[in-house]
Amino acid sequence: MKSNFALVDVPAIRLRNLTKEFYSKSETVTAVDDVTLEISAGTFTCLMGPSGCGKSTLLHLISGVETPTSGEIWVNESNVSELSQAELSNFRLRQLGIVFQDHRLIPEFTLLENVTLPLEIAGISAVEARTAGEGALERVGIAELANRYPDEVSGGQKQRAGIARGIAGNKRILLADEATGALDRKNSFSIFGLFRELADAGFMVLAATHDQGVSEFADEIIGMEDGHLVAVGAEARS
Numbered sequence: 001m002k003s004n005f006a007l008v009d010v011p012a013i014r015l016r017n018l019t020k021e022f023y024s025k026s027e028t029v030t031a032v033d034d035v036t037l038e039i040s041a042g043t044f045t046c047l048m049g050p051s052g053c054g055k056s057t058l059l060h061l062i063s064g065v066e067t068p069t070s071g072e073i074w075v076n077e078s079n080v081s082e083l084s085q086a087e088l089s090n091f092r093l094r095q096l097g098i099v100f101q102d103h104r105l106i107p108e109f110t111l112l113e114n115v116t117l118p119l120e121i122a123g124i125s126a127v128e129a130r131t132a133g134e135g136a137l138e139r140v141g142i143a144e145l146a147n148r149y150p151d152e153v154s155g156g157q158k159q160r161a162g163i164a165r166g167i168a169g170n171k172r173i174l175l176a177d178e179a180t181g182a183l184d185r186k187n188s189f190s191i192f193g194l195f196r197e198l199a200d201a202g203f204m205v206l207a208a209t210h211d212q213g214v215s216e217f218a219d220e221i222i223g224m225e226d227g228h229l230v231a232v233g234a235e236a237r238s
């Protein structure tokens with residue numbers, strides 16, 4: 001297996017016959033069912049479907065948080081399922097960030113500290129982490145809020161800080177799980193606009209959402225139903 005992290009500038013995800021089953025005493029749930037999919041660098045792809053159709057599980061599989069029951073997940077030349085724990089940590093540190101609906105910022109830390117903390121935990125020097133953190137906050141348009149605490153900024157600004165944390169450190173792949181669920185229309189559109197900008201700058205953005213408004217911004221909308229991918233409409237953005 002190659003695991004050439006130098007290829008981060010050309011991110012691409014390839015899923016092959018990916019399946020994830022959850023087992024309980026009474027039943028087996030097939031959350032992701034034989035999904036085959038390719039997503040290229042520089043695109044904003046949106047995953048839509050009813051609650052429970054498997055969107056979060058698919059994102060967790062790609063990020064290595066969940067392991068597949070069968071099938072393969074390739075990010076560039078790396079087979080994510082074959083990475084060791086150390087390689088998986090390195091993969092998330094160098095290549096892939098995740099944004100959650102509830103942003104998960106630490107209230108006692110400033111926005112900048114929230115962005116730099118994971119980098120420092122990963123062994124990046126405080127000076128480098130600060131430079132990377134400031135760059136990421138600037139990238140998402142809230143550089144001037146670096147020293148504010150989460151409860152001193154708006155919901156949309158908190159979400160932007162979560163995105164900055166997701167991309168800090170030259171990561172090029174961003175997975176967003178209902179990142180605009182708690183936002184009003186104006187702020188949701190502002191976040192989708194940011195995902196669009198990131199994609200145009202070469203990032204790969206894959207976002208699960210229920211918000212139909214995303215169609216104005218995404219390159220492609222992929223539908224999901226009962227763990228399967230279903231056609232919804234390619235080239236959503238005119």
Ligand SMILES: Nc1ncnc2c1ncn2[C@@H]1O[C@H](COP(=O)(O)OP(=O)(O)OP(=O)(O)O)[C@@H](O)[C@H]1O
Pocket residue numbers: 022023029030031049050051052053054055056057058
């Ligand atoms: N850890 C788990 N154990 C058992 N079943 C699970 C687990 N995680 C998810 N599931 C089941 O897998 C299916 C897919 O769940 P998933 O969270 O991926 O859906 P979703 O499309 O993201 O839903 P939502 O839009 O409500 O967030 C659901 O039936 C869910 O109950």
